[in-house]
Amino acid sequence: MSLSKRIKELEDDQLEEFVDIWAERKSKDYVKVERLGQANDKGRDVVGFVTSARHEGEWDLFQCKRKTLGSLLGLGEAMTELGKVFFHHVDGAYTTLPRRYVFVTPRGVEQSLKHLLEHPTKLQEALLANWDKYCRKKITAKKVIELTPEIRATIEAYEFKNVDCLTAPSIAKDAAARPALVQVLKELPGEAPEGHAPDDISDTEFAYLQQLRDVYSAAAGAPFSSFDEILADHRYGEGIKVHRTRFYEACAFRDFHRDNTDEKAVDVFKKDIYHLLFEVYNEAHPSLLDRVNAVMKHTGAHPAAILGRMARSPVKQGTCHHLVTDGKIRWSP
Structure with a gap:
């Protein structure tokens, strides 16, 4: 079975564990990678903290979306997840917004979402225009979240070019995917290279x-x-x-x-x-x-x-x- 297909078939918990390990190996810049991904995670599955300031400094967010066979991440679900981040930021859950926001969706995204991800300004405009449809009653079951002037201003100030998605083929090309698969799915690693002694003794x-x-x-x-x-x-x-x-x-x-x-x-x-x-x-x-x-x-x-x-x-x-x-x-x- 190909590496890409194995990634597509990860279960929900496995996908989050996979991304946790993958993100840690992916960037040596992170001082810590933390897996949240549970009830009341405030829109965060896996985060990579760039500095010890954690949510008061730079951080990257990986939002895991495992879809069933034949299903892709849709526009509405993506909008809801993005809305959560802006709401919880304004609400005080984290001082800074993520440096990068990455949807990890092995099976891919619907064409309408793909188009918006390729045009960051349009993605920003779509979130504002469709807040009532995708975010107002879906961010939390406890209350209705209106698009307040503060939330609007936060969305307008954010660089949506930092929002991206990773699918199974793109992850499979990354060398950091291999250790994650070994640990999550117990896949055998490849053969270690031969070692050669240098001329000079170290x-x-x-x-x-x-x-x-x-x-x-x-x-x-x-x-x-x-x-x-x-x-x-x-x-x-x-x-x-x-x-x-x-x-x-x-x-x-x-x-x-x-x-x-x-x-x-x-x-x-x-x-x-x-x-x-x-x-x-x-x-x-x-x-x-x-x-x-x-x-x-x-x-x-x-x-x-x-x-x-x-x-x-x-x-x-x-x-x-x-x-x-x-x-x-x-x-x-």
Whole structure:
């Protein structure tokens, strides 16, 4: 089933959860994404706060509208939702109006609404002209909401070019949709890219490489003064290259799944690797290098997965070096 079709078939709660996750991944500018979407939400399903000022600063509003099969978001329903925002703003529910107002409607919008969204000034005029029809008795069941001079002035001052809609095809093209689908519908993520070690050693590698230098120094019976000296050694140079590749394989795997699935799943995977190597790591070994080799052999040969997708051997082995970096295990005494 295509990604677009999966998005179309999300249930109401799933759609709001999806947009919550999607919005959080969509923009790193948000200091917080909050899912409201319940009775008395004052016209807000999911909001993204741009600053810690929250509703006193800039914020974006995502209004979720899941329609049944063959049904599109219509003009009347959209007008009612827009009217809610202006009324609740004037009524004091939030100090500022949303920087962006986005209808998230996977199945699309009716042609009349689509036309107005493409012509912001006409959308503004239509809301004012049809207030009695779509808003007066529909914003709240508790009372009639008249188009007061203050509400009118607020609508007239708002930039309706900031009102937009997102349908399933447009969302599906966004890379941020994938982690949301993985978490909401448990869809398997794609394959993580391979990792490649740069020519220069970075600060992130120092912890495990420093310990490997001690390991190789013990094996050689004499200390290596630098990593370049180990790389030049015919016995251990290739080993250092392989270990660096494994470390970056694990980095690429970690970053891919943090961006495309769930950060918690990455932490669980690392814990799984720790439990996988625990007994072998703690066995008696003839030397420090024998222990490193035994852990690498054992970890690489045994299965470990993240969200149902098996990890490749160098990823599992490289994660051992990440555990060293975290201080969970040590290669040297």
